[in-house]
Amino acid sequence: MITIAIHGADFFAYHGFYPEEQKLGTKFIVDVEVDFTPVNNLKDDKIANTIDYERLYKILALQMKQTRKLIETVARSIADEIKIQYPFVEKVQVSIKKLNPPLEGKVDYSKIVITV
Secondary structure, X not given: OEEEEEEEEEEEEXXXXXXXXXXXXXXEEEEEEEEEOXXXXXXXXXXXXXXXXXXXXXXXXXXXXXXXXXXXXXXXXXXXXXXXXXXXXEEEEEEEEEEOOOOOOOOOEEEEEEEO
C-alpha cells in the first residue's frame, strides 16, 4: 500500500455556520492522506499509475471554494471527489483546521478529521 499526502494546504474561504463567517471568511489549513494499492507497475514510471498530487491539490482548492456551513461537509466532499477521480483508492483521510474560530476566548484553531 502507498500513501500520498498533502499537508498544510492553506486556503482563505467562507465556510461557517454563522452569516458573518460566510461574509468575512477566514483561513483554513487542509491535510489529506490517500492510501491505495497501485493497479499497475510503478516501475513503469507513469503518473497514471499513482495519485497525482497536483490533481489532488486542485480537488482541495475546488472544494474549498464552495461555501458551506460545516467544515465536516467540506471534508466529506473532498474525500468523495478523490474517490470518484481515483476509484482504486482504499482510504482517504481529510483534516481541516479553521484558524481563529469565532469563540468567546482565544483559540488557535478548531479541527475536524474524516476518514472514508
